[in-house]
Amino acid sequence: MSNQDQALIFELTKPGRVGYSLPENDVPEIALEEFLSSDYIRIEEPELPEVSELDIMRHYTALSKRNHGVDSGFYPLGSCTMKYNPKINENIARIPGFAHIHPLQDESTVQGAMELLYDLQEHLKEITGMDEVTLQPAAGAHGEWTGLMMIRAFHEANGDTNRTKVIVPDSAHGTNPASATVAGFETVTVKSDDQGLVDLDDLRKVVDENTAALMLTNPNTLGLFEEHILEMAEIVHSAGGKLYYDGANLNAVLSKARPGDMGFDVVHLNLHKTFTGPHGGGGPGSGPVGVKADLISYLPKPVLMKRDGEYQFDYDRPQAIGRVKPFYGNFGINVRAYTYIRTMGPDGLKAVTEFAVLNANYMMRRLAPYFDLPFDKHCKHEFVLSGKRQKKLGVRTLDIAKRLLDFGYHPPTIYFPLNVEECIMIEPTETESKETLDEFINAMIQIAKEAEDNPEIVQEAPHTTVLKRLDETTAARKPILRYQKG
Ligand SMILES: *Cc1c(COP(=O)(O)O)cnc(C)c1O
Numbered sequence: 001m002s003n004q005d006q007a008l009i010f011e012l013t014k015p016g017r018v019g020y021s022l023p024e025n026d027v028p029e030i031a032l033e034e035f036l037s038s039d040y041i042r043i044e045e046p047e048l049p050e051v052s053e054l055d056i057m058r059h060y061t062a063l064s065k066r067n068h069g070v071d072s073g074f075y076p077l078g079s080c081t082m083k084y085n086p087k088i089n090e091n092i093a094r095i096p097g098f099a100h101i102h103p104l105q106d107e108s109t110v111q112g113a114m115e116l117l118y119d120l121q122e123h124l125k126e127i128t129g130m131d132e133v134t135l136q137p138a139a140g141a142h143g144e145w146t147g148l149m150m151i152r153a154f155h156e157a158n159g160d161t162n163r164t165k166v167i168v169p170d171s172a173h174g175t176n177p178a179s180a181t182v183a184g185f186e187t188v189t190v191k192s193d194d195q196g197l198v199d200l201d202d203l204r205k206v207v208d209e210n211t212a213a214l215m216l217t218n219p220n221t222l223g224l225f226e227e228h229i230l231e232m233a234e235i236v237h238s239a240g241g242k243l244y245y246d247g248a249n250l251n252a253v254l255s256k257a258r259p260g261d262m263g264f265d266v267v268h269l270n271l272h273k274t275f276t277g278p279h280g281g282g283g284p285g286s287g288p289v290g291v292k293a294d295l296i297s298y299l300p301k302p303v304l305m306k307r308d309g310e311y312q313f314d315y316d317r318p319q320a321i322g323r324v325k326p327f328y329g330n331f332g333i334n335v336r337a338y339t340y341i342r343t344m345g346p347d348g349l350k351a352v353t354e355f356a357v358l359n360a361n362y363m364m365r366r367l368a369p370y371f372d373l374p375f376d377k378h379c380k381h382e383f384v385l386s387g388k389r390q391k392k393l394g395v396r397t398l399d400i401a402k403r404l405l406d407f408g409y410h411p412p413t414i415y416f417p418l419n420v421e422e423c424i425m426i427e428p429t430e431t432e433s434k435e436t437l438d439e440f441i442n443a444m445i446q447i448a449k450e451a452e453d454n455p456e457i458v459q460e461a462p463h464t465t466v467l468k469r470l471d472e473t474t475a476a477r478k479p480i481l482r483y484q485k486g
Pocket of ligand 1: 079080139141142173217249
């Protein structure tokens with residue numbers, strides 16, 4: 001039996017086998033009908049797996065070993081900042097005074113937790129150059145939407161109700177146009193020029209009296225710094241629009257440059273990327289939003305304040321866009337980010353940026369002879385290659401990504417951003433050693449050579465994983481999300 005066949009044997013049920021033991025019932029049985037209408041009462045027994053405790057333990061342990069995470073190997077997924085998550089963050093988040101408090105506790109009994117959140121806000125204000133910060137949003141996209149709703153409220157309060165358009169570059173992260181749409185705006189695309197930067201002439205053409213905001217990532221998703229940012233800010237501001245900074249990946253500017261100094265009015269951060277919250281697999285995130293003074297009154301309520309030496313949640317915010325998250329955001333992730341900022345200090349954060357940028361440029365220059373480099377200039381925290389040369393040999397970028405699995409790597413981001421053909425987007429991060437970078441570079445070089453000499457080995461990859469090529473369309477269209485017997 002091949003590995004592939006074995007992997008497909010998922011069903012371990014043997015009727016009658018049990019993996020738990022419960023004490024005898026010592027409370028009176030109740031009739032469900034007294035509490036629930038019959039529509040909600042199950043008539044047939046649920047079909048659950050019947051396995052022993054040991055079997056279920058081995059099942060989940062085997063599945064966990066098939067997982068790839070930052071703790072098991074290199075993970076250069078561009079635009080995702082898969083850096084190491086220091087374990088001291090976990091220790092601090094597990095301190096009982098943080099881990100065991102209840103969100104409904106009286107404010108007077110959780111002053112320490114509120115102080116930590118307040119102090120985190122202060123640090124994020126300093127890091128971004130903004131005047132106020134909310135920690136409510138639970139993810140980057142959530143922060144984008146929150147920021148756009150504030151911009152919307154600002155324009156409406158000024159009687160500016162025709163500002164219906166949000167401008168987004170063609171290299172933008174997919175969440176940008178999505179958030180703009182969910183916030184009720186129409187998105188307008190602004191083109192990139194042949195240098196990979198926003199085309200200023202095109203920007204002048206699309207900005208008008210209907211512009212609510214320009215959303216921008218700087219450095220952009222190609223890893224390139226938008227050098228004309230001050231001019232762009234001037235174009236948008238003089239037309240009455242606001243500038244939104246997608247700060248999901250701050251690894252290239254941390255402690256070096258601040259969105260607030262570049263002319264941005266709103267910024268969100270992904271604490272689960274730059275600030276080492278663990279992420280992937282849809283776990284809890286944190287996407288704080290910072291704003292300049294003229295947007296403070298629209299911040300979601302409550303706003304965490306310090307008054308007379310006491311920390312308080314201020315609900316008296318008549319212009320607030322409302323609440324965007326129960327309680328005050330994902331507390332555990334905020335504790336981890338705070339721990340990270342405090343352990344690194346300003347000099348440590350500066351070093352993060354320097355090593356992230358150095359690692360990306362080192363890798364880019366070493367790979368440039370073997371792959372096409374669409375933008376041949378200094379990059380920031382990430383860079384893009386193009387697999388055009390390999391495509392001519394019959395090896396697609398998808399094949400290269402699959403072949404990397406044989407070497408034990410999570411592949412880079414591929415086919416994104418959309419404005420680069422056969423795009424391969426690599427973000428090594430600052431936490432990787434030179435040895436790891438070199439091993440990955442060698443794997444990429446070997447694959448480039450295989451594409452020339454032995455393309456089948458790349459086209460048919462992966463060879464070493466439990467499952468081979470998956471049917472991604474069926475997985476996306478007809479996912480099986482719960483246990484089905486048999
Ligand atoms: C990851 C990312 C986002 C979205 O963040 P989520 O927390 O996944 O919602 C937005 N913009 C950029 C540039 C990103 O890299």
